[in-house]
Amino acid sequence: MPHAKINGRSLHYEEHGGGPETIVFAHGLLWSGRMFEAQIAALKSRYRCITFDWPGQGQSEVAPDRYDMDSLAADAAALVKQLSAAPCHFAGLSMGGFVAMRMGIRYPDLVRSLILMETSADPEPPENIPKYKLLSFISRWISMRLVAGNTMRIMFGQSFLNDPARRAEVERWKGYLLANNQSGIARALKGVVERKGVYEDLGRIKAPTLVIVGEDDVATVPAKAERIQTAIAGARLVRIPRAGHTSTVEEPEAVTRAIEEFLAGLG
Numbered sequence: 001m002p003h004a005k006i007n008g009r010s011l012h013y014e015e016h017g018g019g020p021e022t023i024v025f026a027h028g029l030l031w032s033g034r035m036f037e038a039q040i041a042a043l044k045s046r047y048r049c050i051t052f053d054w055p056g057q058g059q060s061e062v063a064p065d066r067y068d069m070d071s072l073a074a075d076a077a078a079l080v081k082q083l084s085a086a087p088c089h090f091a092g093l094s095m096g097g098f099v100a101m102r103m104g105i106r107y108p109d110l111v112r113s114l115i116l117m118e119t120s121a122d123p124e125p126p127e128n129i130p131k132y133k134l135l136s137f138i139s140r141w142i143s144m145r146l147v148a149g150n151t152m153r154i155m156f157g158q159s160f161l162n163d164p165a166r167r168a169e170v171e172r173w174k175g176y177l178l179a180n181n182q183s184g185i186a187r188a189l190k191g192v193v194e195r196k197g198v199y200e201d202l203g204r205i206k207a208p209t210l211v212i213v214g215e216d217d218v219a220t221v222p223a224k225a226e227r228i229q230t231a232i233a234g235a236r237l238v239r240i241p242r243a244g245h246t247s248t249v250e251e252p253e254a255v256t257r258a259i260e261e262f263l264a265g266l267g
Contacts, residue, residue, distance in 0.1 A: 003059075004052075006078045007066075012059035013052035013079065017044025021112070021263075022085040025051045026076060026096030028118065028246070029192050030155065030177055030185065032058030035093065038252030039259060047089075047263075052079060054095070056184025067191035069095075073102035080110050089263065091115035093248060094220065095188075101198050101228075104205040113266060114205065115259060117212040118245050120224040121199040121231065124192065132193045144178050144185070151177060157216035157244025173249065202231035209235040210262040212255060214243030236262065 003010045014033060023043060025036040033051025040049045053060040054072060066072075076099050080086050090111045092100030097119025104114045124132070144151075152161065152174055161170055209232045213225035222239060229237040238258040243251040 004079055004082055006075050006082065007071075009055055009063040009066075009075075010061045011052050011055065011075065011079060013050060013083070015083075016040050016049045016051075017047060019045075019047045022048040022050060022088040023263075024076075024080060024085055024088045024090050025049065026090070026092040026099055027051070027054065027058070028094030028096055029188055030057070030151070030180060031246075032176070034058075034176070035246065035248050036091075039091075039248060039256050042256045043259070048085070050083060050085060050088075052076075054188065056181060056188050062181055062184040062187070065187075067187045069098045069102060069191060069195045072191070073099045073106060076103060077107045077110055080107075086110040087112040089113045089115065091117065091259070092119065093117040094119055094245065095192055098192070098195060098198075101202065101205070104207050104209070105198060105201045108204075108206060111207045113208040113210070113263070115210045115212065115262065116225075116228060117255070118214060118217055118220050118225075118247060119228070120220045121197060121202055121228050122224065123195060123197040129193055132189055144180060144182070148174060148177055154219050155245050157214060157218075157242065157250055159216065159242040160244065160246075160250040169249075173246075199227070199231060202228065203233070205232050208262075208266055210258065211235055211237045212240060212247060212258055213237070214240045214245065214247040214250065216242065216244045217247075219245040 032053045055063040090100050097116045211225050211229045213222045229235045240247045240251050240254045
């Protein structure tokens with residue numbers, strides 16, 4: 001599988017389809033580029049679609065340092081340049097969204113538009129920090145199995161988790177969760193928990209922006225998405241019914257439709 005040497009570390013990436021415009025997908029914490037499989041299947045006939053895995057996650061190497069959001073944004077910018085993907089439509093979910101906003105603020109020449117999914121422009125709420133630090137400790141030094149159930153309930157909505165017809169799909173994603181590199185996830189968690197907010201800088205984003213949020217998201221609640229939408233001039237907000245924090249998997253058709261309509265509206 002292809003890897004790119006980016007700022008001294010190796011990042012796994014994949015390319016699918018082709019077209020005059022490129023969409024770069026940036027995944028959320030604990031997962032990988034596979035969380036956009038449904039969107040890529042629908043879009044690859046018209047767009048060049050690129051996914052990549054953050055350091056310490058998916059098939060990318062476990063780097064010793066630089067898991068903070070600014071460093072990850074620099075990695076994403078370097079990858080976009082190296083793959084001749086600029087200006088791209090940059091789509092980020094959760095942690096990927098933290099980076100996407102930084103791309104729009106600090107690397108505006110690299111993005112044609114932003115798609116911000118299940119994300120927040122604020123620092124991690126103080127009340128969440130102790131539980132994430134506990135998750136980091138357990139995942140690194142004991143076993144992710146001890147916290148897998150609680151983690152799944154944060155990452156996915158109840159409609160998805162409790163649907164008997166999707167039980168095999170739930171188990172598949174639980175398997176991906178348990179397969180994470182323990183050291184890599186602990187470092188990535190630290191980067192997320194200690195991130196700085198960028199809300200005050202959102203007014204600098206000039207790229208057309210779509211904000212997507214699951215109505216049942218408990219990790220970054222819809223109010224966080226509304227806050228982003230009001231701060232970026234002209235941003236559009238789409239709420240996805242029956243979706244939690246991983247809407248691309250839980251309600252893939254609705255998310256894909258929102259993306260397609262947004263991109264079509266750009267002309």
